Amino acid sequence: MPDFMGMVSRAQARTGEQDWAAAAQLWASVTAANPVNGDYWARLGEARFGAHDYSGAREAYEKVVRLGVREPFLLMPGEVAYRIACCQAAAGDHEAAVAALRVALEKGMRDLARVRSEEQWQELRADQRIRDMAGIIDADSMSRDDGWRYDLAFLAREIKRLAYAPFAIQPEADFDRAVAELDSTIAGLSDAQILVGMMKLARYLDDGHARILPPEGDKQLSRLLPVDMFLFIEGLYVIGAAPGCEHLLGARVDKIGGLPVGEVMAALDPVMTRDNEQWLTLTFPVLVRYAAVLEALGIDQALTVQLADATINDVRLEATPTEFRGRYWDSYPAEWVALADIVTLDGTVAVPRPLHLRNRELPFWFEYLPADDLVYFQFNAVCDHPAETFAAFCDRLFGFIEEHNAGRLVIDMRWNGGGNTLLTQHLLHHLIASKRLCRRGALFIIIGRRTFSAAQNTATAIERETSAIFVGEPTGSRPNFIGESIDFELPYSKVQANVSDLFWQTSWPTDYRTWIAPDIYAPPTFEAYHRNQDPALDAIFAIREHVPG
Helix, strand or coil, X not given: CCCHHHHHHHHHHHHHCCCHHHHHHHHHHHHHHCCCCHHHXXXXXXXXXXXXXXXXXXXXXXXXXXXXXXXXXCCCHHHHHHHHHHHHHHCCCHHHHHHHHHHHHHCCCCCCHHHHHCHHHHHHCCCHHHHHHHCCCCHHHCCHHHHHHHHHHHHHHHHHHHCCCCCCCCCHHHHHHHHHHHHHHHHHCCHHHHHHHHHHHHHHHCCCCCEEECCCCCCCCCCECCEEEEXXXXXXXXXXXXXXXXXXXXXXXXXXXXXXXXXXXXXXXXXXXXXXXXXXXXXXXXXXXXXXXXXXXXXXXXXXXXXXXXXXXXXXXCXXXXXXXXXXXXXXXXXXEEHHHCECCCCCECCCCCHHHCCCCCCEEEEEEHHHCEEEEEECCECCECCECHHHHHHHHHHHHHHCCCCEEEEECCCCCCECHHHHHHHHHHHHHCCCCCCCCCEEEEECCCXXXXXXXXXXXXXXXXXXXXXXXXXXCCCEEECCCCCEECCCCCCEEECCCCEEECCCCCCCCCCCCCCEECCCCHHHHCCCCCHHHHHHXXXXXXXXX
């Protein structure tokens, strides 16, 4: 057919304008000319649904079931099945909609909240079968114990339904036994103890993305100790503090609740999900701040610390509710003080922050260091910025490198916890195409415990396709790993949960490494941190000559 791609472009344009009738006609012509491309059938289904041709939309989506699509994140099997169920519901075919929704759940449909809110299900939400599948309840009519039991059963079902390999480590019988034991004891447990019990259910999913978090706005379960801590080679140290706790900056935490830090970490092990053990060095200082978790495990929140002047003190901090959902990676609240910003008596900063601690609120930025013939690129999140897409940033970065004849590029990914892996292709293409950076000793990647998820995929791809030298400490995930963020809410308690349904194989199928290990080991030390020094970047500065590969 002449000008086939022109017809595709016109169909895409009508879709973008939501001119569904015109789009449906064009996509019908596209699929007639090319009936073997599932992407085109998916577009036809979308357009027909928008034009209220529900029977035609269902037929198109049934083609997608057989052919699949190139964009799996948008139309995974569960999503296609759900769209078929929506077609049946919108057409008023009650029984067919119930059956189709059941198929969607079996195929891994992710977002059950859509059934509770989308208009095509409005007439069906009174059907108990729909309510059971979607987790629709009347929470006000339930007792506290019954509500938690409902949530526990719902969580167990979702783990089995969604998790990529729920019983790769723990047998299903052991999981069921743990669920039954928790259910039988709910009446005698506090909310915090139930929450911790649920966290234990996610522990054996072999999934660092799996998590159970307190409900948003919960004043009791969200209480955090007002200090930020980091686990260095030398121990656990306070690196950030709320007002009134500034005297603890730089203190080493030796005990929590009278227990050595190592014993506390062992006590928290059953509630810490992970891809590898390195991830625990990141998550432990976060979790140990949750007062409710400590209380549920029978650990007092009193700290025994060695202050900067070497004196030993026992301190009890008041944990306060917060909307904060983890560690302060980017920046502290305005009233907090960071160890990196401690000033002298005359009000000046003793030593300026090193590059890796300066702009962590930005997803990406770079600075040219001409004296070292080096461009430093800090890559903190795999996402676009409102002012600049990541692709545009990469074009600008590599244009700068060529214009200034920079001899070396450092990509600092130690704080990068992930984002959208698809966005990293532009960076990878630039690296592969760069003749300037193809030699050993021209490209360095700083990695660390928070190099995770999409950042792990990026580091793995760079390792696979370039001669980069990796510096720092091991990554927080494996080259091939289970992971995806598909948060859902438990209907009664509003506890937030995540269970991953994807396996990322960015490396070779036979790559069973626990992590990407650095070529040059330069882990974070407190000695360097409190002096505002960076062992990783210093190690790169020390390399002046060509490095044999």
